[in-house]
Amino acid sequence: MKFPLPALALLAALALTGCNSDQPATTADQPAVAPVPPANTRRILFFGNSLTAGMGLDPEEAFPALIGQKIDSARLGYTVINAGLSGETTAGGRSRIGWVLRQPVEFFILELGANDGLRGLPLADTRRNLQAIIDTVKKKSPQAQIILAGMQMPPNLGKAYAKDFQSIYPELAQKNNAVLIPFLLEGVAGHVELNQKDGIHPTAKGDRIIAKTVWGVLLPLLKKA
Structure with a gap:
């Protein structure tokens, strides 16, 4: 996919807003980890950066919350946990994943890497x-x-870098039998x-x-489960 020029400003700004993985989520964000639900609850955990956290939005407007609403409407019996943290890098995510997974989950949506790429x-x-x-x-x-x-990177980072970055996700998905959102x-x-x-x-x-976009991938998996 080719990036239109306005996308460059958006993605470049992502790098400036919080590439420090130690930066706490602001009051406008979702909390880094939602309260742990009861032990017998089936869980869908979203793990990512400010895109997952819904920075600048009311909590119920962030896409993980919207997924939760769809699940409730369909009476599918899952609890959605938003573990998004603004400014998170893959290194930051690696350092906190063990703590986030205090209880098992049935679905794990991993959204990280943009801040890595935009910092080169x-x-x-x-x-x-x-x-x-x-x-x-x-x-x-x-x-x-x-x-x-x-995720994809703008071409101003270099065509080779952008291409290699984009290839990480399908390669890891294939290697780990994971489902890919392109x-x-x-x-x-x-x-x-x-x-x-x-x-x-x-x-x-x-x-x-x-x-x-996420629901189009997740719903068939929920139905199978």
Whole structure:
């Protein structure tokens, strides 16, 4: 997929808003980890950065919450946990994944890597960190279905870098028998009207599009389960 020029500003701004993985979520964000539900609850855990956290939105407008609403409407019997943290890198995610998975989950949606790429971090490190996160999920929740949310980089980082970055996600998905969302921001990146005034994060309407993208992948898996 080719990035339209407005997407460059949006993705570049993502790197500026919080590439420090130690940065706590703001009051506008979802909490890093929602309260742990009862032990007999079936869980869907979203693990990512500010895109998952819903930075700048009310908690119920973030796409994981929208997925939760769809699940409740369909009476599918799952609890959605939003473990998004603004500014998270794959290294930061690797350091906290063990604590986040205090209880087993049935579905694990992994959305990390954008902040790595936009900072120009070595792709080998990004790949290694994502694999380590996946390995931890397999160890702590061996029954979990892992869904990997793909991301893309703007071409101004270099065509080779952007291409190699994009390839990380399908390669890891194939290696780990994970389900791939090719591009989480499909239909949102590069569309000014679907992003907040800061030019950084999707609006509520943008997150509804993201939720539709995720739901198209998740629903068939829930039905099978």
